[in-house]
Amino acid sequence: MQVALLGGTGDIGEGLALRLARDTDHEIVIGSRDEAKAAEAAESYEQTLADHGVTATIASGENSEVTATANIAILAVPAYYLADTINAVESQLDGTILVSPAVGMKRDDDGLRYNPPGVGSVTQLAANTAPDDVPVVGAFHNLAAGRLSNLDADLDWDVLVVGDDQSAKESVCSLTDAIDGLRPLDVGGLGNAPEVEGLTPLLINLAANNDGMHDLGVKFW
């Protein structure tokens, strides 16, 4: 399977690319608005993997180019670029599953607040922006980029997956499950995305208020 990381030059894209390349047999492709930046990132990720004894080829290209051949395209972009990114690749989405990990947050005096768009969640915004026949799945919202991209770090985290297309959701769960230390958990339909996204500012507030806790993830039991 081919997995494209749109905006894959950013920190969440890096972590997912490294872990997917190390732990799975999927073909990993880094996308960016800027083809040269994508190529540079892919090369740097290959080097990081080589430093950890992993030989992997990571392809790259402009976002819409890499979307054309991808089975799963992960929107590894900040929430405020999400709609623009989907619009830019829209014509290339043919049987592609779109994955939305972005979260809207704002800072106040106490810490970070969950700041969803008017449609209820960023994942819902992605679904509303994508063409009707493109399945959108929310996942990877709560991954701390620092630990994710550190291949020496163990994760042992849960990944919360939401979506209305059961088959697409299962594909994303399988992809997640193939990464060492990640356990996918189904949180139901897209309407349940707000509480999933709202966990991200909580993780950051927790790290800010507890010495020795940083790059936090979560495990449910």
Place this chain on the structure above:
Amino acid sequence: MQVALLGGTGDIGEGLALRLARDTDHEIVIGSRDEAKAAEAAESYEQTLADHGVTATIASGENSEVTATANIAILAVPAYYLADTINAVESQLDGTILVSPAVGMKRDDDGLRYNPPGVGSVTQLAANTAPDDVPVVGAFHNLAAGRLSNLDADLDWDVLVVGDDQSAKESVCSLTDAIDGLRPLDVGGLGNAPEVEGLTPLLINLAANNDGMHDLGVKFW
């Protein structure tokens, strides 16, 4: 120290009463609007503890009566009774720390939504309702009542604690830490309560969508 569970006849009150009575030396008192119901619950909790080899005396009384002598009063009532309960005991709050575990939720087609009051969170509503000199701490929002009140079950859960009064928050953290299997974590000021409370519908949605998962709690790392 004396710990009063206002509305302690309900399921969260039961779990906290049983665990506090078993695991700590604090004096546990069950409060209710109805003194007889409180007495009945206290007796039943003593019996449950006796069945588990624990001899404990659990006192009881009407909510305002038990508040008068309590060092910590836990508002173990549904969110929609919170303000009324605080108003009813207000004159007895003298150096008492009020603890708010309530969460506002509503159901839609996908599952449970976090449904905060206009002031941002139920914990903030408790703080706004209580007299200015009464410290309000948010805690115990995310405890699954079923597992909490089952003394045969191990917890190994984190308890998220929010509040603007550092000393009061530390007292609640100490109380939490004394219960086997609960680890208190500071989530900062009252403004951070929405994301803490929003975790509760997420836990319930997770249980609803994953076979074999129920009475969920959470562990951060």
